[in-house]
Amino acid sequence: MSVITIERKVLEKNDQIAQRNRQFFMERGIIVLNLVSSPGAGKTSILERTFQELRGAMRMAVIEGDVQTDLDAQRVARYDVPVVQIVTLGGCHLEANLVRDALDKLNLSGVELLFIENVGNLVCPSSYDLGEAVKVVVLSTTEGDDKPLKYPAMFRNSSVLLLNKIDLLPYVNCDLTVLKNNALKINPGLRIFEMSCVTGAGFPEWCGWLRNKDVSGL
Amino acid sequence: MSVITIERKVLEKNDQIAQRNRQFFMERGIIVLNLVSSPGAGKTSILERTFQELRGAMRMAVIEGDVQTDLDAQRVARYDVPVVQIVTLGGCHLEANLVRDALDKLNLSGVELLFIENVGNLVCPSSYDLGEAVKVVVLSTTEGDDKPLKYPAMFRNSSVLLLNKIDLLPYVNCDLTVLKNNALKINPGLRIFEMSCVTGAGFPEWCGWLRNKDVSGL
Numbered sequence: 001m002s003v004i005t006i007e008r009k010v011l012e013k014n015d016q017i018a019q020r021n022r023q024f025f026m027e028r029g030i031i032v033l034n035l036v037s038s039p040g041a042g043k044t045s046i047l048e049r050t051f052q053e054l055r056g057a058m059r060m061a062v063i064e065g066d067v068q069t070d071l072d073a074q075r076v077a078r079y080d081v082p083v084v085q086i087v088t089l090g091g092c093h094l095e096a097n098l099v100r101d102a103l104d105k106l107n108l109s110g111v112e113l114l115f116i117e118n119v120g121n122l123v124c125p126s127s128y129d130l131g132e133a134v135k136v137v138v139l140s141t142t143e144g145d146d147k148p149l150k151y152p153a154m155f156r157n158s159s160v161l162l163l164n165k166i167d168l169l170p171y172v173n174c175d176l177t178v179l180k181n182n183a184l185k186i187n188p189g190l191r192i193f194e195m196s197c198v199t200g201a202g203f204p205e206w207c208g209w210l211r212n213k214d215v216s217g218l
Numbered sequence: 219m220s221v222i223t224i225e226r227k228v229l230e231k232n233d234q235i236a237q238r239n240r241q242f243f244m245e246r247g248i249i250v251l252n253l254v255s256s257p258g259a260g261k262t263s264i265l266e267r268t269f270q271e272l273r274g275a276m277r278m279a280v281i282e283g284d285v286q287t288d289l290d291a292q293r294v295a296r297y298d299v300p301v302v303q304i305v306t307l308g309g310c311h312l313e314a315n316l317v318r319d320a321l322d323k324l325n326l327s328g329v330e331l332l333f334i335e336n337v338g339n340l341v342c343p344s345s346y347d348l349g350e351a352v353k354v355v356v357l358s359t360t361e362g363d364d365k366p367l368k369y370p371a372m373f374r375n376s377s378v379l380l381l382n383k384i385d386l387l388p389y390v391n392c393d394l395t396v397l398k399n400n401a402l403k404i405n406p407g408l409r410i411f412e413m414s415c416v417t418g419a420g421f422p423e424w425c426g427w428l429r430n431k432d433v434s435g436l
Binding site for chain 1: 256257258284285286287289290308310337338339340341342345358360361362364365367368369370371383385386389390
């Protein structure tokens with residue numbers, strides 16, 4: 001078995017715009033969460049249930065990022081939160097200037113929490129700061145317990161890990177302890193919530209954490 | 219709800235090298251399959267079971283592509299097939315020159331089938347021809363039935379769809395008919411196999427298809 005290793009330039013051109021976005025959010029007291037994951041890990045389902053749980057308690061808005069379609073924006077629009085869809089037409093991640101442009105189209109009056117649902121991709125979005133307060137990586141149990149080791153940048157650059165689909169643990173080849181240890185090996189500071197959109201597990205803790213705005217302490 | 223659309227340049231710089239790779243493979247009678255999917259869809263598990271089923275019947279080799287670690291190469295090396303690991307160190311897809319360099323390190327004597335397991339990413343690898351005969355997209359039922367519509371390029375550019383983890387259908391929110399219709403809407407020519415690495419479903423058909431080298435007729 002041979003191993004070949006290739007260097008990679010990290011693109012940082014959008015950091016300046018991201019910094020201006022961050023300033024914009026801080027001046028308005030808006031906490032911004034950048035949700036990243038593989039396709040199908042459950043970002044939209046988590047948002048839907050979060051909107052249900054926090055309805056009336058907090059004002060929220062969402063920017064949806066997708067390669068194609070506005071299916072996710074249609075889903076979250078049912079919960080009566082302001083939403084803008086960014087369609088990247090093949091682009092594999094969101095960049096700070098797309099978020100900046102989306103802000104013009106979003107009613108942010110009174111909004112306390114802004115969720116940005118990134119393109120489903122466990123690689124590229126890790127390199128692009130959007131101006132968020134916190135990057136939240138969603139990983140489902142069906143993806144296997146080795147993923148933090150295989151995609152370390154995303155877990156290193158995130159502050160929160162939502163371990164989703166824990167209701168499927170009896171049926172999949174995934175050891176939750178191994179998974180959490182692998183994640184903490186990459187990033188010992190990760191705040192981990194174990195969630196299920198089917199049973200509702202983890203939502204009281206996750207939504208309580210959002211409500212307390214503990215996010216600003218990260 | 220507002221929609222913003224962004225144009226994207228498709229990078230095609232590696233097509234020339236891919237064409238030379240293709241020539242190399244054709245001269246040697248090696249059928250090359252480029253396996254693409256989200257992280258955790260089951261590419262490596264499918265390869266492991268395929269090696270078991272075809273052991274003795276066909277000579278096979280594999281090039282493993284990963285962002286980090288050689289965990290996948292370690293897994294497939296147990297099946298006594300020649301393997302080279304490419305570690306992209308953050309790179310989100312394989313390119314034709316990496317495959318060309320890997321060929322130097324691989325014993326291809328008598329090899330009939332060469333599998334290239336791409337980086338787990340349902341976006342970027344769709345744009346990069348490696349010189350393969352056929353692109354095979356793996357999608358697991360746990361990812362949801364909307365994924366072909368949301369990541370159309372991968373399904374448009376693939377000739378075969380391996381629908382994996384069908385054993386989990388009773389537990390997940392995924393309609394197999396809707397999923398297949400969505401995939402065929404994007405690419406009516408897709409050859410679809412319904413698979414499970416747990417029950418072995420679909421492997422007789424998939425391995426029979428490989429053994430007959432019907433792939434060359436695609």
